[in-house]
Amino acid sequence: MEEAEKIVMVRGFRASAVAAGLKKNKGPDMALICSECDATAAGVFTTNKVKAAPVLLTREHITSGRARAIVVNAGNANACTGAPGLDDARTTAELVAKGLGLHPEDVLVASTGVIGKPLDMGLVSAAIPRLIESLSSDGLTSAAMAIMTTDSFLKISQFAGHAGGRPFSIQGIAKGAGMIMPDMATMLCFITSDIAIEPDDLKKAFYKSVEKSFNRISVDGDTSTNDMVLVLANGMAQNGRLSERDFREFETGLGQVMEELARMIVKDGEGASKLVDIRIKGADNARDAINAARTVANSSLVKTAFYGQDPNWGRIMAALGRSGIVMNEGSVDIWVNDIQIVADGLGMGVDAEKRAAEMMTLEKFTVTVDLKQGEHEDQVVTCDLTHDYISINADYRT
């Protein structure tokens, strides 16, 4: 990973990473991303009622719709740390603001790591000046590495487009793995763009993209206290006012970047060996479509069958049956890729299952369920549940 290619950042952005000493392995564990001018900003946060201190602070800071910097630490979640934890998040923002000549409200804070331990502010305070010193226009890769915890690979995605005849770009980094679940999978994701865009337009494109990407993935059904996706657009592309076409191009690009990052997160789900798209067709209503997809995607038994490369459609039927949707068992069709294994609720026999099992040896496949109750569709990306998930999570803290 030391040899990851250093990519050039979006115009007007710089980033850096240092080892503050918060991670047990003493590797890089703090990152800073900042824009040289004011940026339009938007964010979405965990729906968990237990929210980490940085989530509370950043929600407050982002209400202005503008921001300049994001400071992140890995190794300590600063969650379940009470009022002192919130003070620590606030102090972090203040120290960064002071070093960069900004207002504390311009700084967004994110954390990931162990819950319930006070943040070592001695280490954080000592690291911030070094973070500021080392800011550079090729620092994104280092920042992406520093925010990793149980992640096994780097997650960066980019998009280049045109608006008002001027080139603009979008870059995103993310960390994920484990505890991945809608709404707001447990993960951090930071997106930068140089597009000039109105706050309302940014929010519109951003929320839509989150809904189709991070809110459509699942690893283990748990939801974290620290989830956060942030976007900063600093306008340095000087594209002028966005036309309808320009907006759509930006929206497409943002959607692509987020979807790629979301899929990387599932692919890197703790211990995962397979990426599986769960597609629900023919649902009676939109809510049923997503509920069915999520229940199948989160079923431990279904996910273990994926690991075992076993087209055990009975487990899929059982998951559908408890998902609370409108369904008729006798109308259900199920496919693995293009191999139909269930027709009208009945198995298609050993040959079909054998061919489906072959599809399941692939690293990536799609399970499609047609409920034949209506016209609604939805889809969730999930992974298999493996021996390694247990190993990683049984040993995480100890």
Place this chain on the structure above:
Amino acid sequence: MEEAEKIVMVRGFRASAVAAGLKKNKGPDMALICSECDATAAGVFTTNKVKAAPVLLTREHITSGRARAIVVNAGNANACTGAPGLDDARTTAELVAKGLGLHPEDVLVASTGVIGKPLDMGLVSAAIPRLIESLSSDGLTSAAMAIMTTDSFLKISQFAGHAGGRPFSIQGIAKGAGMIMPDMATMLCFITSDIAIEPDDLKKAFYKSVEKSFNRISVDGDTSTNDMVLVLANGMAQNGRLSERDFREFETGLGQVMEELARMIVKDGEGASKLVDIRIKGADNARDAINAARTVANSSLVKTAFYGQDPNWGRIMAALGRSGIVMNEGSVDIWVNDIQIVADGLGMGVDAEKRAAEMMTLEKFTVTVDLKQGEHEDQVVTCDLTHDYISINADYRT
């Protein structure tokens, strides 16, 4: 297991088991339990919308509130088998009724095993006469063994009491493991008693006991298509009309038998190595109490931490936070047995966690959460999530 002690059955009941050839290992896989006279009967069934054929048939047969026999097969769930599957369940009841000189409606049918495969009625028809021939008053142990699938130990529980000055007894057998989840954990349980009891009283005691036992356990959050708990009381204790005190004694006994069987099922959860009681205190309302207990009990991350003997209370907080309950993070207390690890939402430090970790080396411990929002309490029994769960479920069919 071949050497399991043969217990004498409740008065007026006989049981038997044979190898019909439905299990891959060719071991005993069909069982019959029958009463020599009419019995008062009650049942509860899976809440899954996909219900196996025997569930549909038995629900229909039990509406009379009376029954004489229960025929069970393991190895094939007869679920997702359409109209032919329902015909097969019906034929099974008819063959047993014919052999015993009963009406088909007197016979209850239960199945467990692989979903989606037609039941081999040639094997079933050939086995039924042998089941009837071998009925005996010490056949319960054999029946309990025959219904096992991934179970690793036999599940039998008994109770002896007095009603109207006469002794009565209760016996129950169960199969469980895997796919265990409220409501109606995926399992089969058959209870027999010789008490004389009115159908309404039996239902009252039965539903209450189910709610406190089988609806308070969790292994993996999945719910099966075949769950069924049945009780038959044949009145041979000749205890006359039940007094209030007698009723309470029966209710207590039934509760004890069901709770013991339910705990055995969790203990035998696929791959489980620990039994953990999740107790919620101080919930704002009854629904919150059970929802909080279930969300913690079903969290893969919490269950994996139990396996790792790690008092990772952050995962418990995160589970509470997404359970949809009324809560205030800053009011939460958490204990492992009598070791408090969280006070008012904050960790009690390394020493407390070290002592809690020692408690977690035990095969059985309790996690208590006090939400301090009200006076409601509830409790769910769960187990840890281990490497063996993955092995068992990845390889189940293949």
